[in-house]
Amino acid sequence: MQCYQVKKTGGLDNLIIVDSKVLEPLAGQVLVRWRASSLNYHDYMVAVGGIPCEDGRVPMSDGAGEVVAVGKGVTTWKTGDRVMSLFFPNWLNGKPTVTNSAMVSGDTTDGYAREYSCIGAHALTPMPVDYSFTQAATLPCAALTAWRALMVEGNLQAGDSVLIQGTGGKSIFALQIAKAAGAYVYATSSSDEKLEQLKTLGADEVVNYRSDEKWGRTLWKQSGGIDHVLDVGAETTLKHSVEAVAMGGNISLIGVLGGVTAKLVMPTLFFKHVKLSGLAVGSRYMQEKMVSAINVNNIKPVIDKTFAFTELKQAFEYQTTGAHFGKIVVNYDH
Ligand SMILES: NC(=O)c1ccc[n+]([C@@H]2O[C@H](COP(=O)([O-])OP(=O)(O)OC[C@H]3O[C@@H](n4cnc5c(N)ncnc54)[C@H](OP(=O)(O)O)[C@@H]3O)[C@@H](O)[C@H]2O)c1
Known part of the structure; x- marks a missing residue:
């Protein structure tokens, strides 16, 4: 599978695509095939080194995709479920704490600029009903x-x-x-x-x-x-x-x-x-409540422009022009 990494943060040219192995989910994990991500200012800051991160970090905090395999003991998801990532994968409920906010997708832990990843079953929510992956990828951060x-x-x-x-x-x-x-x-x-x-x-x-x-x-x-x-x-x-x-x-x-x-x-x-x-984003519980409200009120995201997986750098360059109105999305389907 293809996967982006931020090498030696310091500019968009340090955003590289590498080939990586698709792993089997461990107990408590699911394997997700990521189908889209969307750009946030935070992702741009990680990509250009404004927010320093570990060498080789997989960027992008937003991901939408489908569960393609389920690890031992997972009862909350099944193959084919359509899911979204969490900005804070360990903030599930209640108030923010130092511990539950320590892990930030695409920053202090690997994010979703990759075609597949194994992820803890707790660190996902369902997508809104009738949403495409492109639409769902706009939600987790913004x-x-x-x-x-x-x-x-x-x-x-x-x-x-x-x-x-x-x-x-x-x-x-x-x-x-x-x-x-x-x-x-x-x-x-x-x-x-x-x-x-x-x-x-x-x-x-x-x-x-x-x-x-x-x-x-x-x-x-x-x-x-x-x-x-x-x-x-x-x-x-x-x-x-x-x-x-x-x-x-x-x-x-x-x-x-x-x-x-x-x-x-x-x-x-x-x-x-x-x-x-x-305030910084929110918990899994808040994301679940938001998804319910989106379903009831039929809110659809405003997507300004979409880019292909291989065009992440161009997508960031477009973001910096400020010409957009609403979200910029990167789609992974070839
Ligand atoms: N705290 C959090 O949890 C959280 C979560 C998401 C985003 N954010 C932050 O919120 C901000 C917006 O995020 P975003 O993803 O919506 O960014 P974005 O899509 O890149 O927003 C850019 C737009 O903001 C407007 N803008 C740019 N500079 C401005 C300024 N100095 N004063 C007022 N408006 C300005 C411009 O709109 P016009 O072209 O219409 O003028 C520009 O097109 C960023 O700083 C981001 O880091 C924080």
Whole structure:
């Protein structure tokens, strides 16, 4: 089988394809034939060495595929089951801990840029019904983060307002989840064309964060304060998120697209009674609940572009242009 490895991290040219043996599943494991993965900013950082990893690490945290063999003692899966990976393969339930968050797919443990792998039967969930592998591969990182921020930590109620920032995979899932839950959605983008696409997907009000330098204040004036803000830019966005958020509202700190540090005026936070919380993806239980909600609400991912397995480098290069709207997927079928 073919398998990607990150050699001597430091650039996309260090992403190489090697031939590797397909192993038999041990007791408690299943053998999965991976059929697709999708790109996240985290995967890009691993691939280029921004997140240093072990030499030879198999990248990509998202995988969708089918069970092709079952090891001894496994009763939860059978051959032919359609499954998705977990970002944290050992965080099954309950709160995050140092132990259950230590293993990160495609980072501190091998990921899913490979055609087959043996994996603990616990480290998978079912795919949504009627989803293709291409669609399911978009969910484990981006969609679960949006789901957790809004529905788990945010306890979103119908009628609440939500702000999504930019048109990357995670933000588009947040828009879809928020609309399915009956929220009023504000959205930003650097592109007027993408703002129109956001409206087509259900965004109620949109602001161009490039042409409006005071977009946080604009959103505050438009909304009177937004209940749930999903911040993806940190250095370039957090100040605006604090301006736009409602009294007593939530800001979920999710991304660092604008830089890893941010300056904040503390009294504004106190007097707005803002709840600021950092979060990283979610548990298996949260992923299972999200899959149920996707099934009931018939949410389908927005896929901008697909690439072949051999084109992972080109897929990352496309991601860095920022031209995409939603997810970028790599398909493994030849
Ligand atoms: N904490 C977690 O668990 C978690 C999980 C998933 C993702 N993330 C993080 O969330 C961020 C977004 O992830 P993603 O996978 O959705 O990325 P992505 O698909 O690469 O998103 C890129 C889009 O974000 C917008 N953007 C870029 N720079 C921006 C900036 N400085 N301010 C505002 N928007 C900006 C642009 O949208 P427009 O073209 O519309 O302007 C761009 O097209 C990343 O930092 C990622 O690491 C975190």
